[in-house]
Amino acid sequence: MSSPEEQAFRLLTEYSNGFMVSQVLFAACELGVFDLLAEAPEPLGAAAVAARLGTSSHGTELLLDTCVSLKLLQVETKTGKALYQNTELSSTYLVRASPKCQGNMLRYLARTTYLCWGHLTQAVRDGRNQYLEAFGVPSDQLFSAIYRSEDERLLFMRGLQDVWSVSGRPVLGAFDLSPFPLICDVGGDFFKDPLPEADLYLLARVLHDWTDERCSRLLARIRRACKPGGGVLVIESLLAADGRGPLTAQLYSLNMLVQTEGRERTPAQYRALLAAAGFRHVQCRRTGGLYDAILATR
Ligand SMILES: C[S@@+](CC[C@H](N)C(=O)[O-])C[C@H]1O[C@@H](n2cnc3c(N)ncnc32)[C@H](O)[C@@H]1O
Numbered sequence: 001m002s003s004p005e006e007q008a009f010r011l012l013t014e015y016s017n018g019f020m021v022s023q024v025l026f027a028a029c030e031l032g033v034f035d036l037l038a039e040a041p042e043p044l045g046a047a048a049v050a051a052r053l054g055t056s057s058h059g060t061e062l063l064l065d066t067c068v069s070l071k072l073l074q075v076e077t078k079t080g081k082a083l084y085q086n087t088e089l090s091s092t093y094l095v096r097a098s099p100k101c102q103g104n105m106l107r108y109l110a111r112t113t114y115l116c117w118g119h120l121t122q123a124v125r126d127g128r129n130q131y132l133e134a135f136g137v138p139s140d141q142l143f144s145a146i147y148r149s150e151d152e153r154l155l156f157m158r159g160l161q162d163v164w165s166v167s168g169r170p171v172l173g174a175f176d177l178s179p180f181p182l183i184c185d186v187g188g189d190f191f192k193d194p195l196p197e198a199d200l201y202l203l204a205r206v207l208h209d210w211t212d213e214r215c216s217r218l219l220a221r222i223r224r225a226c227k228p229g230g231g232v233l234v235i236e237s238l239l240a241a242d243g244r245g246p247l248t249a250q251l252y253s254l255n256m257l258v259q260t261e262g263r264e265r266t267p268a269q270y271r272a273l274l275a276a277a278g279f280r281h282v283q284c285r286r287t288g289g290l291y292d293a294i295l296a297t298r
Helices: 004-016 018-031 033-039 046-053 057-069 088-093 103-117 120-126 131-135 150-172 212-225 247-259 267-276
Strands: 073-078 081-086 183-185 200-204 231-236 281-285 292-297
Touching: 004 018, 018 033, 018 057, 018 103, 033 046, 033 057, 033 081, 033 088, 046 057, 046 081, 057 073, 057 081, 081 088, 103 131, 103 150, 103 247, 120 247, 150 292, 200 212, 212 231, 212 267, 231 267, 267 281, 267 292
Parallel strands: 183 200, 200 231
Antiparallel strands: 073 081, 231 292, 281 292
16 A cells, blocks of 8 residues: 555656657557558557568557557567557557547647647746747737648648547537537637528537627627527537536646647636627526537527
């Protein structure tokens, strides 16, 4: 039995090494470890993986064995030789050919989000995103405000699609949407472009990018476009009523701080924004997954 002090130190070490775990995952994805093992007809040794990926034998062996400890790979020893293959987790979420592959999102997190998080301390000091510090570019000079290039924007959109392939169904099932035969998934330049006619406007992972003032402007536009009985379905990660959890929503809110103008919000904060825009009936549903649903009708 370890003492409370030892347990606390173990937890501290786990937290401080957390970024190393992310990097092992990112590197294995970026190098194509999981795709190679999925495509190989049988489990491969470290030397074969290194030869096919063009990587060092020492680095590859370390990476593969660390992936085993993280349950991203499994290993069996046959006649003294370690042979690696994917686990169920990696076969489902890390192999390109899987319909639930999260590879684009992991690449975006590795290439963009991770760099912004390197400036979290300063983001907390300044209360604003760190694009200038992370990329040397003020956000008003970036492509579409938050992307460095069209390639980065496309990678992010594909990443969002990856997450949606796993998390979309629970949020769309949170409410009976049968009273809304025509649904518009709001995207593009929704602050300027006219909104198409619809019974329900879907605002998925949009409001968390923006300040309260910009959210109010967008919700007021949607409210004006709504027919009687029409509404808006907001999909976001809800914070607890006091803002102190769940941890994933808190981390996403910090992510909004380092990457955008926005934040994650509590149900009461969404209710206030929606009510101010003229929506009279507002219902919040937690799904237990990454995203929750808020249905507001006029
Ligand atoms: C985080 S994405 C969410 C996309 C989609 N609803 C989903 O859940 O996958 C943000 C959306 O805001 C739109 N948008 C409008 N103005 C933007 C801006 N200045 N910067 C970034 N995104 C912007 C993008 O076109 C994109 O559709």
